Amino acid sequence: MDPSLVLALDQGTTSSRAIVFDRSGCAVGTAQQEFPQLFPSPGHVEHDPEAIWESQLATARAALVNAKRSAADIAAIGVTNQRETTILWERDSGKPVANAIVWQSRITVPICERMKADGLEPLFRQKTGLVLDAYFSGTKIRHLLDTIPGLRGRTERGEILFGTVDSFLIWRLTGGKRHVTDVSNASRTLLFNLHTLDWDDELLKLLGVPRAMLPQVVSSSEVIGDCDAKWLGSSIPIAGDAGDQQAATFGQACFDPGSAKNTYGTGCFLLMNTGSKPAESHHGLLTTVGWRINGQTVYCLEGSVFVAGAAVQWLRDGLGLIAHAGETAALATSVPDNGGVYFVPAFVGLGAPYWDANARGLIAGLTRGTTKAHLARAALEAMAYQTADVLDAMRQDSGVALQSLRVDGGATANDWLMQFQSDVLGVPVRRPVVQETTALGAAYLAGLATGVWSDLSDVSKNWQLQREFVPVMPEMQRSELLTAWQRAVSRSRD
Numbered sequence: 095m096d097p098s099l100v101l102a103l104d105q106g107t108t109s110s111r112a113i114v115f116d117r118s119g120c121a122v123g124t125a126q127q128e129f130p131q132l133f134p135s136p137g138h139v140e141h142d143p144e145a146i147w148e149s150q151l152a153t154a155r156a157a158l159v160n161a162k163r164s165a166a167d168i169a170a171i172g173v174t175n176q177r178e179t180t181i182l183w184e185r186d187s188g189k190p191v192a193n194a195i196v197w198q199s200r201i202t203v204p205i206c207e208r209m210k211a212d213g214l215e216p217l218f219r220q221k222t223g224l225v226l227d228a229y230f231s232g233t234k235i236r237h238l239l240d241t242i243p244g245l246r247g248r249t250e251r252g253e254i255l256f257g258t259v260d261s262f263l264i265w266r267l268t269g270g271k272r273h274v275t276d277v278s279n280a281s282r283t284l285l286f287n288l289h290t291l292d293w294d295d296e297l298l299k300l301l302g303v304p305r306a307m308l309p310q311v312v313s314s315s316e317v318i319g320d321c322d323a324k325w326l327g328s329s330i331p332i333a334g335d336a337g338d339q340q341a342a343t344f345g346q347a348c349f350d351p352g353s354a355k356n357t358y359g360t361g362c363f364l365l366m367n368t369g370s371k372p373a374e375s376h377h378g379l380l381t382t383v384g385w386r387i388n389g390q391t392v393y394c395l396e397g398s399v400f401v402a403g404a405a406v407q408w409l410r411d412g413l414g415l416i417a418h419a420g421e422t423a424a425l426a427t428s429v430p431d432n433g434g435v436y437f438v439p440a441f442v443g444l445g446a447p448y449w450d451a452n453a454r455g456l457i458a459g460l461t462r463g464t465t466k467a468h469l470a471r472a473a474l475e476a477m478a479y480q481t482a483d484v485l486d487a488m489r490q491d492s493g494v495a496l497q498s499l500r501v502d503g504g505a506t507a508n509d510w511l512m513q514f515q516s517d518v519l520g521v522p523v524r525r526p527v528v529q530e531t532t533a534l535g536a537a538y539l540a541g542l543a544t545g546v547w548s549d550l551s552d553v554s555k556n557w558q559l560q561r562e563f564v565p566v567m568p569e570m571q572r573s574e575l576l577t578a579w580q581r582a583v584s585r586s587r588d
Contacts (some may be wrong), residue, residue: 097166097168098546099116099169100114100115100168100169100171100172100546101113101168101170101171101172101330101537102114102172102173102174102537102540103150103153103154103172103173103533103536104175104338104533105150105173105174105176105259105260106175106338106359106532107176107197107359107360107361108129108131108407109127109128110126110129110146110152111125111126111127111153111157111530112125112126112153112154112156113157113533113537114157114158114160114168115533115534115541117546117547118556119534119538119553120528121528122161122163123158123160124157125152125153125154125156125157125159125160127152129145129148129149130142130145137199137200137201137203137441137443138199138200138201139195139442140193140194140199141194142194143181143183143190143262146194146262146263147262147266150263154325154326155326158327164327164328165323165326165328165329165330166327166328168330169546170317170331170332170540170544170546171330171331171332171334171540172336172537172539172541173263173264173332173334173536174260174336174338174341174535175258175259175263175338176259176338177197177278177338178197178229178231178234179231179259180194180195180234180235180256181194181262182235182238182255182256182307183254183257183265184253184254185252185253185254188265188266188270191242191245191254192238192242194259195237197229198360198400198401199228199234199442200442200443200451201234201237202228202234202236202237203228203443205228205233205236205237206226206233206451207451209226217300218297221287221289221296222281222285222294222297223288223372223374223375223380223381223382224282224381225378225380225449227451228451229398229400230282231258231284232285232303233284246302249304250304250306252306255273255309256303256309257273258279258337260279260335260336260337261274261309264319264332264335267319267321267322267325267332268319268322269324271319273309273310274309274335275309275311275312276312276313276335276337276385276386277312277313277385277386278336278337278382278386279335279336279337280293280309280383281383282337284297285297285298285303285308288381288383288393289372291311291383291386291391293305293308313386313387313389314334314335314340314344314387315385315386315387315542315543317331317332318332318335319331319332320332331544332540333539333543333544334537334538334540334542334543335536336385338357338359338532339357339363339365340384340394341533341535341536342355342363342531342535343355343367343384343394343535344385344535344539345530345532345533345534345537345538346500346502346526346531346535347554348367348500351367351368352366352367352492352494353367354366354499355531356481356499356500356502356503357501357503358403358477358501358502358504358506360402360404360407361400361402361403361404362398362477362484363396363397364399364488365382365395365396366396366496367392367393368393368395369392369393370390370391373393373491373492375395375491376491377487378397378446378487379395379397379447379484379487379488379491380396380446381394381395381396382394382395385539387539387542395492397446397483397487397488398446399446399477399480400441400443400445401440401455402477402480402505403419403477403503403504403505404441405437405439405441405476405477406419406422406470406473406505407419408439409469409470409473415466415470416466421470423509423510423511425467426467426470426474428467429471432468432475433459433461433468434461434578435458435459435460435468435471436459436475436578436579436581437456437458437469437472437475437476438453438456438458438476438582438585439455439473439476440454440455440456444586446483446484446487447486447487448483448583448587450587450588452587452588453586453587453588454586456582456586457472458582474505474508474510474511474514475514475575477505477515478511478515478518479518479575479579481515481518481519482518482576483583485499485519496519497521497522498521498522498562499519499522499523499524500524501515501524501525502529502532503529506525512525512563515563516565517572518567518572518575518576519565521565523562523563524559524562525559525561526558526559526560527560528556528558529560
C-alpha cells in the first residue's frame with residue numbers, strides 16, 4: 095500500500111507538538127512538549143532556537159511511536175509555526191547567533207516609532223498590508239543586526255540566514271539543503287510585497303535587511319524538499335508550510351470568501367477569507383496571504399489579539415491563583431456574574447484593532463467582594479470581548495455580517511467560554527470534532543501536494559460539527575458588558 099498518513103509538525107509559542115493524521119482528518123498519534131519562555135526584560139520575550147528544534151524533533155518521533163507507525167508509513171510532512179518569531183543562524187554551522195525574538199516581544203517599539211515619525215507607515219501598509227508594529231519580523235531582524243557586533247558585515251557576506259520558525263525547522267530537517275518559507279509566513283515580515291508576491295527591495299533598504307539572508311518564497315502546498323532519513327528513520331517529503339493561523343483557517347475549511355475562524359491559543363487570531371484579491375483595512379486589521387496552492391493565492395483579513403490564553407497562564411504561573419488552566423471554567427460558573435471586574439490583558443500592548451504598543455494590562459472594578467473566581471471569569475471574558483472588538487472591525491472592513499464563527503484552540507474545550515463568546519458576538523459559534531485545526535491544516539496542505547487528498551472538496555468533507563453554541567443573552571445585557579469593557583480598554587491605553 096502507498097503511505098496515506100501525514101505527519102504535521104505544529105511548532106507553537108509555548109509548546110511543540112506533532113500529530114499523525116489519516117485520510118479522514120483524524121489523529122492517530124500525537125505528542126506535545128512545552129519548552130522554556132525567556133523574559134530578559136519587561137515586554138521582551140525570547141526562545142532558545144535549540145529548544146524549539148529539540149522539542150519539535152522529539153515530538154515528531156514520539157507521535158510516530160504513539161501512532162504505532164514508522165516513517166515509511168508517512169506520505170508527507172506539513173510544517174506550521176508560531177509566526178513572526180525571528181531566528182538568525184550561521185549558514186555553515188547551522189548554529190543560531192542569538193535567541194529567537196518572539197512575536198510577542200515589544201523590544202523593537204523604538205524602531206517602529208522612529209519609522210512612523212518619518213512618515214513611512216502608509217508605504218508599509220500599502221505594500222505589505224501590515225501596520226508598523228514590533229509584532230512583525232522585519233524590525234526584529236534590524237534589531238539583531240544593529241545590536242550584535244559584527245553581525246551586519248557577516249550577513250552582507252552571505253554568512254548569516256534569517257528565517258521564521260518554519261524556515262529554521264525545514265533547514266534543519268533537510269540537512270541545510272533548503273532555505274525556504276511559504277507566502278503566508280513571508281507576508282508577516284514587513285519585507286514582502288502582497289501585490290508582487292516577492293521580497294520588496296525598497297522595504298529591505300528602509301529596514302536595512304540584506305536580501306542575501308532571506309529564504310526563497312514557495313507555495314504553501316508543494317514538495318519543498320526531503321526530511322533527512324537520519325531524523326525519523328527514512329526520508330519523507332516536506333510538502334506543506336504555513337503560518338499557524340493560516341493553517342488553522344485552512345484546517346477549518348474556510349475556503350469560501352466571507353468564511354471565518356477564531357483560534358484561542360496564547361493569543362487570539364480571527365481570520366476571514368477575502369478571496370483572490372487583498373482587501374484593504376481601515377479599522378486596524380491586517381491584510382495577509384492566507385495560502386497559495388496550484389498558482390492560486392488566497393488572501394485574508396486578520397485581527398490579532400496578543401494575549402488570550404496567556405492571561406490564564408499568568409493566573410496560574412504568575413499569581414498562583416490556579417493550579418491548572420482547566421479550573422477556570424468551574425470558577426467562572428461559581429459566581430453569577432463578573433462582579434464588575436474587567437481584566438484587560440495588555441501585557442505586551444494591545445493588538446488589533448487598537449495597535450497601542452504603550453497599553454499595559456489592568457484589572458478594573460476591584461472591591462472587597464472580589465474573589466479569585468471573579469478574576470478567573472474576567473480572564474475568560476477578556477478573550478470573548480477582544481474577539482468581539484476584532485469581529486466588529488472585520489464587519490466594517492468587509493461589509494460582510496458573519497453568519498457563524500468556526501473556533502479552535504485549547505480554550506474552545508471550555509463550554510462556558512464558547513457560550514459567552516456566542517452571546518457577546520450575537521452569532522452562533524461552531525466547534526468542530528477535530529479541534530487541532532492548525533496541525534490539521536498543515537497536514538492537508540502537505541497531503542494535497544502528495545495525493546493523499548485530491549482537492550479542496552475532498553478536504554471540506556472531513557469537517558464535522560461537534561457542537562454549536564447559539565446566543566441567548568438579552569441585547570441590553572450584551573451592550574452593557576461591551577460598553578464596560580470599552581471603558582476598561584480606554585484606561586489601559588498609552
